[in-house]
Amino acid sequence: MPPKERIILGIDPGTTIMGYGVIRIIDRKVEFVALGAINLKAIKNHYLTLRKIFEEVNRLIETHLPDELAIEAPFFEKNVQSMLKLGRAQGVAITAAIVREIPVAEYAPLKIKMAITGQGRASKEQVADMLCRILKIPHDILPKELDATDGLAAAYCHYLQTQSVVGSEKKYRNWKDFAEKNKGRIKT
Numbered sequence: 001m002p003p004k005e006r007i008i009l010g011i012d013p014g015t016t017i018m019g020y021g022v023i024r025i026i027d028r029k030v031e032f033v034a035l036g037a038i039n040l041k042a043i044k045n046h047y048l049t050l051r052k053i054f055e056e057v058n059r060l061i062e063t064h065l066p067d068e069l070a071i072e073a074p075f076f077e078k079n080v081q082s083m084l085k086l087g088r089a090q091g092v093a094i095t096a097a098i099v100r101e102i103p104v105a106e107y108a109p110l111k112i113k114m115a116i117t118g119q120g121r122a123s124k125e126q127v128a129d130m131l132c133r134i135l136k137i138p139h140d141i142l143p144k145e146l147d148a149t150d151g152l153a154a155a156y157c158h159y160l161q162t163q164s165v166v167g168s169e170k171k172y173r174n175w176k177d178f179a180e181k182n183k184g185r186i187k188t
Contacts, residue, residue: 021152
């Protein structure tokens with residue numbers, strides 16, 4: 001039987017920078033595929049920004065052919081207008097996936113950080129560093145915008161949340177839970 005392959009596209013939606021990351025799972029082995037940040041700052045019209053997000057997510061889908069999309073949920077912000085714009089950006093990215101019948105999973109930033117680092121209040125730098133270790137990514141290829149690793153973190157969080165041990169329904173709650181149950185498989 002050929003190995004089962006899954007590709008997960010992770011998105012960190014934003015109206016100034018949208019981060020993304022792609023991982024491939026073959027059987028239970030995860031490999032890094034791509035990450036990047038799309039700079040949207042030059043677009044002054046919010047509706048044109050939304051169109052660009054839609055186009056870029058479609059381009060990522062066409063390039064990487066993901067089986068699933070994991071997206072970071074907007075966090076509560078005091079500025080209602082900013083939160084509304086962020087929600088629209090997220091909605092446009094989700095729409096690009098659902099029109100292609102790609103399943104979507106949404107994760108709160110706290111849950112993503114907890115899954116990657118074991119700490120819900122981890123910094124972007126801590127998340128990026130942990131992903132480099134887990135996925136064996138050289139630090140020198142990381143974009144300066146850590147929104148890219150946030151997108152990758154959403155994809156890896158989704159993998160952890162949907163990963164089950166062969167022959168059982170056991171799932172891992174987060175990276176720490178996975179590490180504790182797989183000490184022989186992890187090199188530090």
